[in-house]
Amino acid sequence: MSAFPEYELAELQRETRIGGAGTSVARDIPRIDLSDYANRKEAIADALWQAATQVGFFQVFNHGIPEEDIDAAFAVAGEFFDLPMAEKARHARRPGSNAGWEYRAQVRPSTGTPDNKESYQITLPDMAGLWPTATELPGFQARMCRFERQNWELGMKILSCFAIRLGFDSDFFTHNHDPASPYYQSTLRLIHYMSMENATDADFDLWRAGAHSDFDCLTLLHQRPGQGGLQVCPGMEADAPAWTDVPPLRGAVTCNIGDMLMRWSDDRLRSTLHRVRMPRRDEYLGPRLSLPFFCQANRDAVIQGPLKKYAPITARDYLDERIRANYTPRP
């Protein structure tokens, strides 16, 4: 029984039970080669299905996003976070939305404390007034729009493989994540975890990102080699979680299934708990940047699996509940 019965979604109930340190264990994170996608789609779909039904976490290689575009996106993200606080505050996240800048504002239901990070979220239809100007950050908007689209394309390739295996049309998820729709709500997030170089002992007791599963269908995460800390716990072993480090690898995009796709697949595809731990004192203590892209179905998409295990819910209602739970004090 959760200590926080006010959360209605089972996914949120679970998050309240998993905030402790837990134990660590080594596990293999599946690695999947996406090269020659058009010709190898069947084999790729098999590998993705196996990884997503068993572990829910995997890394893809030869994914089609050029490394120089990833490097450029990280460089521009770093420039954004280097802006003065007052300037970033001019692009602050509006309550209830998934767009704009926030500073230590996300409180995970698992921990009840703010993640030690700042982030800037790009949800394309909601960006009016939120882009840094060309004087503040020349080239920022163009670079991020390009990177957003590159991630969307990769996400749709992966989701198309799941669609086929679930018995939907191959472009089922592409239609449900249509970027031309005003209801588009997939989100590119830039995250800056603060340097721990001058941190106090008490700061080390917090989390860079508290344990959670993602709200979306599929997350594509870009990390920088040398800036580790991501840990996963497959299988939702929420009562005795054992965590596995996922070291950043050049050439890899780290992927995980989110709760929206778990519902949409009648629980066949597994969303996976993960978190970002603090570095230990003997590890790299500098800042950490990461760039996740969240494939979140358009607001008007109706989420219900082929087996109808769950009642239908719109993607808007589903996300609103999750956003509310992450930006308001724990009940």
Ligand SMILES: O=C(O)CCC(=O)C(=O)O
């Ligand atoms: O920064 C990371 O490595 C993970 C971030 C994450 O899990 C999230 O934003 O949902």
Ligand SMILES: [Fe+2]
């Ligand atoms: Fe996450």
